[in-house]
Structures are given as structure tokens and as C-alpha cells.
Amino acid sequence: MSVSVRVPTILRTYTKDAAEVTAEGDTLKAVLADLEANYPGIQARILDDSGKVRRFVNVYVGDEDVRFADGLDTVIADGSQVSIIPAVAGG
Amino acid sequence: MVMTATESSTSAARSFGPAVALSCRECGQRYALGPRFACEQCFGPLEVAYEFGDVSRESIARGPNNIWRYADLLPVPDNVADLPNMNPGLTPLVRADRLAAEVGMRSLHVKDDSGNPTHSFKDRVVAMAVEAGRTFGFTTLSCSSTGNLAGAVGAAAARAGFRSCVFIPAGLEEGKIVMAAVYGGQLVAIDGTYDDVNRFCSELIGDPAGEDWGFVNVNLRPYYAEGSKTLAYEIAEQLGWRLPEQIIVPIASGSQLTKIDKGFRDLVKLGLVEDRPYRIFGAQATGCSPVARAWENGHDVVQPMKPDTIAKSLAIGNPADGPYVLDVCQRTGGSVVHVSDAEIVDSIKLLARTEGVFAETAGGVTTGVLRKLIAEDGLDPQAETVVLNTGDGLKTLNAVDSGVTATIKPSLDAFKDAGLL
Numbered sequence: 379m380s381v382s383v384r385v386p387t388i389l390r391t392y393t394k395d396a397a398e399v400t401a402e403g404d405t406l407k408a409v410l411a412d413l414e415a416n417y418p419g420i421q422a423r424i425l426d427d428s429g430k431v432r433r434f435v436n437v438y439v440g441d442e443d444v445r446f447a448d449g450l451d452t453v454i455a456d457g458s459q460v461s462i463i464p465a466v467a468g469g
Numbered sequence: 470m471v472m473t474a475t476e477s478s479t480s481a482a483r484s485f486g487p488a489v490a491l492s493c494r495e496c497g498q499r500y501a502l503g504p505r506f507a508c509e510q511c512f513g514p515l516e517v518a519y520e521f522g523d524v525s526r527e528s529i530a531r532g533p534n535n536i537w538r539y540a541d542l543l544p545v546p547d548n549v550a551d552l553p554n555m556n557p558g559l560t561p562l563v564r565a566d567r568l569a570a571e572v573g574m575r576s577l578h579v580k581d582d583s584g585n586p587t588h589s590f591k592d593r594v595v596a597m598a599v600e601a602g603r604t605f606g607f608t609t610l611s612c613s614s615t616g617n618l619a620g621a622v623g624a625a626a627a628r629a630g631f632r633s634c635v636f637i638p639a640g641l642e643e644g645k646i647v648m649a650a651v652y653g654g655q656l657v658a659i660d661g662t663y664d665d666v667n668r669f670c671s672e673l674i675g676d677p678a679g680e681d682w683g684f685v686n687v688n689l690r691p692y693y694a695e696g697s698k699t700l701a702y703e704i705a706e707q708l709g710w711r712l713p714e715q716i717i718v719p720i721a722s723g724s725q726l727t728k729i730d731k732g733f734r735d736l737v738k739l740g741l742v743e744d745r746p747y748r749i750f751g752a753q754a755t756g757c758s759p760v761a762r763a764w765e766n767g768h769d770v771v772q773p774m775k776p777d778t779i780a781k782s783l784a785i786g787n788p789a790d791g792p793y794v795l796d797v798c799q800r801t802g803g804s805v806v807h808v809s810d811a812e813i814v815d816s817i818k819l820l821a822r823t824e825g826v827f828a829e830t831a832g833g834v835t836t837g838v839l840r841k842l843i844a845e846d847g848l849d850p851q852a853e854t855v856v857l858n859t860g861d862g863l864k865t866l867n868a869v870d871s872g873v874t875a876t877i878k879p880s881l882d883a884f885k886d887a888g889l890l
Binding site for chain 2: 384385386387388391397423432433434435436438441443445446461463464465466467468469
């Protein structure tokens with residue numbers, strides 16, 4: 379499963395400034411692990427010490443916030459787009 | 470860019486008054502003042518850190534009759550009062566004796582922020598963002614908005630000479646759409662909820678298309694949010710330099726509530742008011758109550774929900790400052806409460822009928838929560854209490870069904886026959 383991942387500005391130091399990268403995996407967890415393999419250090423910015431999505435990070439698969447789906451176990455279809463977005467906005 | 474020790478007094482400091490840095494609320498990492506909003510280490514929200522100079526009640530009283538009287542406590546240029554800005558603030562603190570008598574309170578005030586230039590509290594926060602945007606050299610002002618903010622940004626951009634392009638969810642109240650569009654900027658409705666709009670803006674900011682854009686509630690958010698402190702300053706000053714014992718604040722993102730708390734603490738720290746306990750209560754609509762539900766369930770994180778309420782200005786299902794609201798309400802001995810749409814409408818009418826204040830739906834939420842807290846023994850009816858009304862009922866006319874009492878012919882007989890005497 380190949381997916382496209384949109385990377386927020388503050389994580390682009392890990393992706394050599396790329397705003398979008400590709401990754402493999404059939405769940406969000408697998409996609410993040412694949413990202414970590416290619417861009418070491420990036421996963422610890424997205425997940426906290428207990429392995430959960432940090433509370434100020436929103437992750438979307440397509441248009442769906444994974445907190446409304448199955449979190450890290452959310453199934454990722456081939457060709458999906460995963461977006462990682464700082465949660466601290468709005469109001 | 471992580472801050473080094475030598476950067477603590479950069480040349481930018483003069484443009485930001487007493488502000489010296491941005492600091493992560495989660496991990497404490499400090500950054501130089503700049504157009505940034507999330508911590509590079511943990512994604513936590515950044516907020517403005519200050520080194521206040523001498524500020525007295527007298528120096529404040531010598532200032533203008535708007536929020537710039539508190540400029541020494543805000544991240545704005547020293548000459549802010551001379552710059553083209555909407556100059557909001559110093560809205561009435563209405564002594565609400567008739568409402569108090571009706572609901573059974575001893576001392577009640579309504580802070581009526583519909584008196585701002587675009588008729589909501591948003592003028593306060595946008596005023597900060599305009600100054601930061603000017604300093605950072607942005608050419609376009611933008612935002613994600615539930616309606617009130619769109620109007621505030623449109624107006625402030627027009628006055629200050631920025632382009633504006635603001636984003637709202639489709640289906641907002643007509644009054645808010647017209648009010649946002651009339652200032653001549655671009656107004657874009659997005660087919661989705663506010664949270665979808667917010668996500669869109671957060672993505673646009675990382676794209677070259679949004680490079681020169683100051684999003685007041687995204688990349689300018691640390692500065693913008695500080696504007697809500699002025700509500701706390703004004704309330705204390707208008708009470709005769711005293712903190713209220715209880716205050717009821719609406720929750721959308723939760724930022725306003727946390728900044729009112731920060732404002733009260735500033736005043737205590739500076740010795741401008743006596744350090745006495747205050748309780749902060751958060752108010753939500755049942756149809757969008759993620760923070761109230763977290764409170765009820767004893768959680769310290771907020772599970773997002775999909776909003777469905779007439780209180781559209783509060784319809785943020787994934788509130789960025791939700792966890793901090795829980796912290797503040799816990800620490801101050803308050804709570805977070807929600808009321809139904811029917812209670813909101815009823816409370817809008819109650820406030821109008823007793824105090825002559827026509828609130829938008831958010832004011833119905835806070836007034837409704839006041840009644841609910843009284844009914845459930847959730848607050849002290851003897852304590853000095855302030856309820857916020859953050860916007861104008863004219864923007865949410867469809868929420869209420871008030872209309873003419875009767876239509877009659879222009880004759881005394883017709884009037885008498887209608888049974889209105």
C-alpha cells in the first residue's frame with residue numbers, strides 16, 4: 379500500500395523540506411513506522427512516549443480525523459492521503 | 470528557530486512592547502518572537518511571554534478609552550494607539566440587577582462585548598493580530614471563522630490596508646455573511662464544518678500559496694489570543710479594580726477562557742488588584758460540548774465531536790485549548806456546563822427582557838449556563854458574578870422567533886379591540 383503523506387512545516391526538517399512524501403503501510407501505525415524508517419526521528423514528533431498521537435497533533439486519512447476512526451489502527455487504502463497537522467489553530 | 474539566551478532582548482522587542490519571547494505551554498521551549506504557533510518539539514501551543522515594566526492604575530487610566538489603555542500588558546508596538554486599527558474595547562459592564570433578581574443572584578454584571586466595532590469580542594483579538602501581521606510584513610490577513618471573526622478581520626484589514634481572504638463553513642447565519650463580505654475582501658465558504666475549515670487553513674499555511682499570509686488564528690495565534698486578556702483587565706477595572714468572584718465564559722476553542730484567567734493573574738502579579746480567589750465557569754451548547762463532556766467524565770483530554778447547534782459561533786468540535794480550559798476550571802473551582810438549543814433561545818430572550826441586551830447565541834449559552842448552575846447549586850448565588858455576552862443578537866436573528874405582538878389598523882378602536890391594554 380503506497381500512500382501520500384502531507385508534512386507540516388515544522389516537520390519538514392526531517393523530510394529535507396519536502397511538503398509531501400510517500401510511505402507504505404496498511405494502517406496508520408504502519409505508515410508512521412515506514413516514515414520513521416525513511417526519516418529517522420519524525421515519529422517521536424508525532425507520537426508521545428506512550429506511543430499515542432500527541433494531543434496537539436491532528437492526523438487525517440483523506441478527510442477523516444483518525445480520532446473519529448480507529449486511531450493508529452485506522453486502515454489506510456492504497457492511494458490514500460495522510461495529513462499531519464498541528465492542532466493548535468482556530469478559535 | 471529555538472531561542473538562544475542572547476535573543477531574549479531582540480530588536481523586535483520594541484514592536485511587541487513588553488513581550489520578550491514565545492513559550493511552549495506544554496514543554497516550556499522558548500522561541501524568538503515570530504510568526505509561529507506550534508512548538509517544533511511537541512506541537513504544543515506557543516504563547517507570549519512578557520517582562521512587564523512599571524504599570525499602575527494611574528498609568529492605565531491615562532490611556533485611551535479602548536484596549537490600548539492596557540498596551541503596556543500586550544504584545545503590541547509602543548505607538549499602537551497612533552496606528553490604523555479598529556481600537557476596540559471598553560465595552561459596557563452592565564449591572565444586571567433585574568436579571569439577578571429573576572434568577573436569584575445577589576450581584577450580577579453582564580460584560581456586553583457586542584459594543585465592539587464589528588459587534589463581537591473578536592475585534593479585541595484581531596487588533597493584536599493586525600499589529601503582529603504588520604510587523605512581520607504580511608500583505609494578506611486571513612482566518613478560519615465561525616462568522617464573527619470573518620467580519621472582524623475584514624474590517625480590520627480594510628482599515629489597516631491589508632488584503633483579506635477569510636474562510637467560513639458554508640451555512641452560516643446571513644447576518645454574519647453580509648457583515649464579513651461588506652468590507653471588500655474575499656470571503657470563501659467551505660463545504661464542511663468549522664473544523665474542516667480550520668484544517669484547510671492549517672494546510673494552506675504550509676503551502677507557497679499562503680506564504681505571505683497572516684492567519685490571525687493560526688500563524689499569528691499567539692499574539693491574537695492575547696487580545697482576550699483585555700476582557701479580564703476591563704472587567705476588573707470596571708468593577709473598581711477588583712476581580713469578580715465568579716465569571717461565566719463561552720467556550721469555542723477555549724482560548725478566550727484561558728486568556729481571561731491569564732489576564733486576572735497578570736493583574737494580581739502586578740499588584741493592580743487584591744489577590745482573591747475567583748472561579749471560572751465554561752459554557753457550551755449541548756450540540757457542541759466536547760469540553761463539557763470531558764469535564765463530566767473527569768477526562769483531561771478532549772474527544773472531538775461533530776457540532777450540531779444553533780450556537781454556530783461556538784461550534785468548534787475539536788477545540789485547540791480544550792485541555793487548558795479543563796485545567797483552569799479545575800484550578801479555580803469552576804466547572805464546564807452545557808445547555809440545549811431551547812435553553813439558549815429562552816436565555817437570549819430572558820437577557821433581552823430583563824436587561825435590554827440582545828445577545829447572539831453565545832450570550833444565550835452563557836446566560837443559560839448561569840441559570841443551570843444556579844438550579845444545580847453549581848455556583849454561589851451570593852458571590853459577585855460576571856456573565857459574558859460576546860456578540861450581537863442582530864447577527865443571529867434566525868435563532869429567535871420574536872415578532873410583532875399584533876398588526877392592527879391605525880385606529881384607537883382597533884388597538885383597544887386587539888386586547889393589548
